[in-house]
Amino acid sequence: MKHSLDHLFGRNSRWLAIRSEVRHFGLWLALFLPVNGPAFLHAQAQGAATLFEKKCYSCHNIGSGNKKGPDLKGVTAQRSREWLHSFIQSPAAMNRRGDPAAVDLFRKFSPEVMPDQALSPEEMDSLMALIESLSNKNQIFIPAGAKLSRPIAAGDAEAGRRLFTGKTLLSRGGTACITCHDLDGAGLFGGGTLGPSLTAANIKYRDPELIAILQNPNFPTMNSIFVARPLTDEEIVQIFSLLQSTKQANPTAAVAPGPVDLKFPLLGFGLLVLSLAGMNRAWKGRLRGVREALVGENSPRAGSLDRSQP
Numbered sequence: 001m002k003h004s005l006d007h008l009f010g011r012n013s014r015w016l017a018i019r020s021e022v023r024h025f026g027l028w029l030a031l032f033l034p035v036n037g038p039a040f041l042h043a044q045a046q047g048a049a050t051l052f053e054k055k056c057y058s059c060h061n062i063g064s065g066n067k068k069g070p071d072l073k074g075v076t077a078q079r080s081r082e083w084l085h086s087f088i089q090s091p092a093a094m095n096r097r098g099d100p101a102a103v104d105l106f107r108k109f110s111p112e113v114m115p116d117q118a119l120s121p122e123e124m125d126s127l128m129a130l131i132e133s134l135s136n137k138n139q140i141f142i143p144a145g146a147k148l149s150r151p152i153a154a155g156d157a158e159a160g161r162r163l164f165t166g167k168t169l170l171s172r173g174g175t176a177c178i179t180c181h182d183l184d185g186a187g188l189f190g191g192g193t194l195g196p197s198l199t200a201a202n203i204k205y206r207d208p209e210l211i212a213i214l215q216n217p218n219f220p221t222m223n224s225i226f227v228a229r230p231l232t233d234e235e236i237v238q239i240f241s242l243l244q245s246t247k248q249a250n251p252t253a254a255v256a257p258g259p260v261d262l263k264f265p266l267l268g269f270g271l272l273v274l275s276l277a278g279m280n281r282a283w284k285g286r287l288r289g290v291r292e293a294l295v296g297e298n299s300p301r302a303g304s305l306d307r308s309q310p
């Protein structure tokens with residue numbers, strides 16, 4: 001037990017600091033720790049990994065690069081605990097308040113926006129301890145649950161295609177992927193454009209990452225449907241197999257550009273207006289012909305963004 005504790009946190013002052021902070025959150029914990037602390041913390045660390053996988057991993061890696069959001073490796077050394085707690089609870093509020101670090105992050109990862117996370121302070125601390133421990137050990141986060149329930153077999157990709165296009169209904173009532181996503185060869189008229197094309201999904205995401213997304217798509221738009229109607233293990237095998245075989249058929253497919261979401265058509269339109277206004281000012285009196293061409297090019301796009309509104 002002692003071993004697992006050291007393994008997790010190292011015998012350093014950081015760990016002592018965490019423990020003293022954790023104590024802040026409840027006398028019961030302070031009473032509990034001296035007797036049962038190591039066992040408790042070990043269980044908590046496993047809980048943290050599950051929590052991270054469920055709530056954060058669809059957008060964040062620890063140690064293997066930026067995804068939708070920044071790689072969280074080392075973030076606990078960079079930012080204070082108070083900052084992390086307020087940010088994770090409500091990133092948009094921090095951005096609105098003009099917190100310089102939050103404003104920077106929002107600028108860098110736009111149009112992606114991190115949704116508010118309803119976590120208890122204990123859950124938050126356990127996530128921070130997980131990030132800190134992996135960062136210190138220079139290890140990456142590998143999701144435990146992100147495995148297929150069985151090996152892929154012949155016919156899975158085809159079954160996945162029927163699920164994707166809605167020819168077979170998703171058994172728990174989820175909406176067919178094609179409503180919002182395009183996929184190479186998915187249908188005569190292609191798929192919806194609310195979400196990104198998934199032709200390169202298995203290029204953009206490594207296998208366990210993609211499986212984790214199918215198990216738990218923690219994106220606002222998909223969450224609203226799939227939290228209550230998750231894919232079954234079988235459906236995950238079949239759809240994964242489809243996405244994998246699509247990658248094999250399109251090994252050089254371009255990774256889908258930035259994400260799309262219901263609020264982004266509006267945001268995009270706002271940015272377009274702003275950038276046109278900016279161009280107008282910057283180019284006043286010169287390059288008139290170029291400007292007109294650009295405005296002409298951009299206008300139909302504004303129109304198509306509008307049409308994607310529900």
Ligand code: HEC
Pocket residue numbers: 052055056057058059060068069070072075079084087088091105106107109110112113114115117119127218219220
């Ligand atoms: C839907 C995608 C998404 C999910 C889910 C998500 N995040 Fe984020 N996160 C982002 C984005 C994008 C940013 C950059 C700021 C912005 O644009 O909102 C970010 C920024 C952060 C930052 C600031 C990083 C830095 O460099 O300071 C932390 C910390 C963070 N997220 C933690 C979490 C944790 C913990 C969870 C799970 C409880 C989580 N996030 C879930 C997308 C997400």
Ligand code: HEC
Pocket residue numbers: 068164174175176177178179180181194195196197198201204213214217219220221222225231239256259260261262
């Ligand atoms: C109601 C619309 C909707 C449906 C239905 C839907 N998705 Fe999505 N999906 C989205 C949106 C929007 C995004 C982008 C989310 C974001 O970036 O915040 C997304 C993102 C994804 C991503 C990540 C793509 C990337 O490039 O980052 C994958 C993978 C994915 N969806 C798979 C699926 C699969 C498989 C299905 C069917 C089982 C499905 N989705 C059904 C709307 C939908």
